[in-house]
Amino acid sequence: MRADAARRRQNIIEHAKHVFAERGGDVALEAVAAAGGVGIATLYRNFPSREDLVRAVVQDMVEQIIGAVERARTGLDADPSGAWKNLLSSLMSMKLGALTDGLALQACAARDLDSAPLAQVQQPALDALNNVLAELIRHRAVRGNLTALDVIVAVATITRPQVSPIRGAAPGVPEQLAEAYLHWSLGVS
Known part of the structure; x- marks a missing residue:
């Protein structure tokens, strides 16, 4: 090309x-x-087709997540907690929650989400994230029961946009939730 x-x-x-x-x-x-x-x-x-475009959008997000995981992996041995904080910050900055509604239509087309075409596209990101989480758990930098899906769902929930009146009334809440999630994830399970 x-x-x-x-x-x-x-x-x-x-x-x-x-x-x-x-x-x-x-x-x-x-x-x-x-x-x-x-x-x-x-x-x-x-x-x-629309499906091709959606798949490309998801693939792009997968590549961004894998890139963030790789960056976290490079500093993991020297500073596991710092690597986790940086990874979580990178994931939050991707604003995954903004895409949940837009891409949920595609996922809902399949009865079994694991067999949905988009689930297959997303799997490499989940695998990479699970691998780095295993290392972080081994270093006792995060809770022992944390999974990639837990992290992605939490990040998507925290970064999900709110309607304008709510954003205006409580503009700092997403950052506060991100900080609370970071603090919780560092706790002992």
Whole structure:
């Protein structure tokens, strides 16, 4: 793929994340194309179906999570608690909760979430996170019963956007919840 085509594809994915987060997974793909500054034909050349676009968005998030896990792994032996704090901070900054509504439609299409196509795309991130959690548990840096799915669900819950009046009334609550989760996760199980 040419460099300009790869940049255009990544641009569509980035804008799709924002549009799905703001308007939900059933938003018209024309809105995604417009947000990305491309025509609908360009979007469809890159992603022949909504499912292809959603899969690409999820794959991009998976790659970001794996990257965060790898960065945490590099400092784990020297400073396990610091590695966990940095990893959790990285995951929180991804605002996974903003995508829960937008991507939940795709997951709900399957009765068994483990067999859903998106579950298969997400598995490498869960595996990587479980592996680093095992090391963190071995170093006694986190609770012994913490799993990747626990962490992802907690992060998604904490970073889930609230309606504007609630955000305005209590703007610091997500950060407070993130700090409380960090403190809880460091506790003895």
